[in-house]
Amino acid sequence: MDVEEMRSRIEAVNEFEGNGCAVAYRARGHVDKDVFRQALLLEFGVTVSLEAIEHSHCRNIPAGPDMPGLMFYQPSKPGRGAYPVTEVDASMIVEVG
Numbered sequence: 001m002d003v004e005e006m007r008s009r010i011e012a013v014n015e016f017e018g019n020g021c022a023v024a025y026r027a028r029g030h031v032d033k034d035v036f037r038q039a040l041l042l043e044f045g046v047t048v049s050l051e052a053i054e055h056s057h058c059r060n061i062p063a064g065p066d067m068p069g070l071m072f073y074q075p076s077k078p079g080r081g082a083y084p085v086t087e088v089d090a091s092m093i094v095e096v097g
Contacts, residue, residue: 001031006039013072013087026072026087030055036086045096052092057082 001009009031012022025040033053041047059082060070075082 001035003035003038003042006031006035007043010036010039010043012044022090024087024089026058026085028083028085030084031086033086036088040088046090046093047095048088048092049094053086053088055084055086058085058087059083 006027009027009029010025011027013024013026015021015023022044025044025046027036033050033055036053037048037050057075057078059073059075059079061073063069063071078084
């Protein structure tokens with residue numbers, strides 16, 4: 001997958017309360033970390049180190065009866081309903097350009 005294709009696959013994950021601040025950046029699948037890093041810079045203007053990018057698993061769960069939408073849950077190990085993700089925590093951003 002090239003950088004241009006990756007740009008459209010990265011999503012900013014916001015606080016549950018919707019304050020607009022990204023707490024992480026995530027793409028489905030375990031993708032090349034350098035391609036993810038380059039696409040993150042082009043799409044969101046943020047720079048991270050390769051070491052900060054992680055391959056993990058995620059599961060979508062309902063937010064609750066009074067709130068629409070889904071929440072991300074990171075299981076301790078892959079299991080039913082979990083899918084692979086490449087992600088970086090927003091606290092690991094080195095530079096915003």
